[in-house]
Amino acid sequence: xxxxxxxxxxxxxxxxxxxxxxxxxxxxxxxxxxxxxxxxxxxxxxxxxxxxxxxxxxxxxxxxxxxxxxxxxxxxxxxxxxxxxxxxxxxxxxxxxxxxxxxxxxxxxxxxxxxxxxxxxxxxxxxxxxxxxxxxxxxxxxxxxxxxxxxxxxxxxxxxxxxxxxxxxxxxxxxxxxxxxxxxxxxxxxxxxxxxxxxxxxxxxxxxxxxxxxxxxxxxxxxxxxxxxxxxxxxxxxxxxxxxxxxxx
Numbered sequence: 001x002x003x004x005x006x007x008x009x010x011x012x013x014x015x016x017x018x019x020x021x022x023x024x025x026x027x028x029x030x031x032x033x034x035x036x037x038x039x040x041x042x043x044x045x046x047x048x049x050x051x052x053x054x055x056x057x058x059x060x061x062x063x064x065x066x067x068x069x070x071x072x073x074x075x076x077x078x079x080x081x082x083x084x085x086x087x088x089x090x091x092x093x094x095x096x097x098x099x100x101x102x103x104x105x106x107x108x109x110x111x112x113x114x115x116x117x118x119x120x121x122x123x124x125x126x127x128x129x130x131x132x133x134x135x136x137x138x139x140x141x142x143x144x145x146x147x148x149x150x151x152x153x154x155x156x157x158x159x160x161x162x163x164x165x166x167x168x169x170x171x172x173x174x175x176x177x178x179x180x181x182x183x184x185x186x187x188x189x190x191x192x193x194x195x196x197x198x199x200x201x202x203x204x205x206x207x208x209x210x211x212x213x214x215x216x217x218x219x220x221x222x223x224x225x226x227x228x229x230x231x232x233x234x235x236x237x238x239x240x241x242x243x244x245x246x247x248x249x
Contacts, residue, residue, distance in 0.1 A: 009035055010043050014069070017053065018130055023062030082204070082212060083115055085243045089236040090214055094119040097229065099218035100126040104140045104201075105211070106151055107132070109158050111140045114212075124197065124219045136160050136174055137167045139189035139201040140213045145174075146181040147203040148210040166191040186230040186237075191220050200229045202237035206244040214240070 012033050017024060030040040044063060047053035056064035083103065090101035098121035104113045110132040118126060127133075135141030135151070135158055144151040155178070160169045168174045181187040186202040201215035214237055216229065 006039075006043070009033075009039060010047065013040065013043050013047070014052065014065070017063060017065050019132075021064070023056035023060075023064045025061055026063065029063070081244060082240075086115075086204070086214060086240050087117070089240060090216075091117050093214075093216050093233060093236065095121065097216060097218065098122055099124070099216050102127075102140070102213075102215045102217065103204075104213050104215065106135075106141075106144045106148060109135060109154055111135060111138065111144060111213075113140075122218065124217065126217060133193065134158070134161070134163075137163050137189070137193040139187040139199040140215050142174075142178060142181055142189065143187040143201040143203050143213045143215075144210070146178045146187060147205075152178075163193050164191055164195045166195075168192065184230065185234045188226050188230060190226075196220055198224065198226070200226060200233055202230070202233045204237050204244070205241040211244075213237075 012035075013029060016029055016033060026037065026040055026044060029035075029044075030037045033040070044053055047066070048055075048063075051066040051068040053063050054066040056062045086103055090103065093099075094101040094117050098119050100116055100118045100122050102113050103115040104111050106112075111134075113127055113129055113131050113133075116126065116129055133141060135145055135154060145155055146152075155171065155175060160171065160174065161167070162169050168177060186200060188201070189197075189199045191198065196219060197217060198220040199215055199217040201213045203210050204212040204214060214233060216233060
C-alpha cells in the first residue's frame with residue numbers, strides 16, 4: 001500500500017461514506033475514488049478495526065460510518081468554544097422565529113453544516129449536519145464570499161449551477177449581490193437553493209478572521225421581514241465574535 005498518501009486516502013473514504021448514508025460496497029468506493037481495490041480493502045479493514053467504519057448490511061457488504069466518528073463529533077462540539085458560546089443565541093433565534101438555526105464552516109468551494117438546532121415549533125424540513133452546499137446559492141455560502149478574504153477569489157472560479165429559477169447563475173449578478181451583502185452585514189437567500197426555503201446568515205469572526213456563520217432557515221414567505229431578522233442575527237453574530245475574542249481560543 002502506498003504510504004505517502006494513505007492518510008489522505010483514508011480521509012477520502014470517510015468523506016465518501018459520509019455522503020452515502022445507505023452504505024456502499026468496496027468496489028463502488030474504489031471505482032468512485034479511483035483507488036486500487038487492494039488499497040481500499042486495507043483502509044476499510046483498519047477503519048473497521050477502530051470502529052470508524054462498520055457494516056450497514058453485512059450480507060450485501062455495505063460499509064458505512066462507524067460510531068467512533070459520531071463520538072469524535074460530539075467531543076468536538078463539547079470542547080469547541082464557538083459552539084459553547086453560540087448555542088444560547090441560536091437557540092433563542094430559532095425558538096423566536098420557529099425555525100432552524102445552523103453553524104457552518106467553509107471547506108474549499110463548499111460550505112458544511114457542523115451544528116444545528118431545530119426549534120420544537122419549526123415546521124419546515126431541514127438539512128443534516130455534515131451536508132455540503134454550494135457557495136453561490138446559499139446565504140451561508142454568499143456570506144463567506146462576502147466576508148472571508150480567502151473565499152472571495154473563488155468568485156472567479158466556482159461553478160454556478162441553477163437549482164431553482166431564482167438561483168444566481170451570472171457572475172456579474174453574484175458580484176453585485178456580494179457587494180450588497182457587505183454593505184448590510186448579512187446575507188439572505190430566497191428560494192435559490194430550494195424552491196420553498198429561505199435563509200438568513202451572518203459571519204462570525206475571531207481576531208479579525210472569519211471562522212464560521214450562524215444562519216436561520218425556514219419556509220419562504222413573501223411578506224417576511226428579512227431585514228429585521230438579518231439585523232438581529234448580525235447582532236448575535238457580533239456578540240459571539242466578541243466573546244470568542246475574549247476567550248482567546
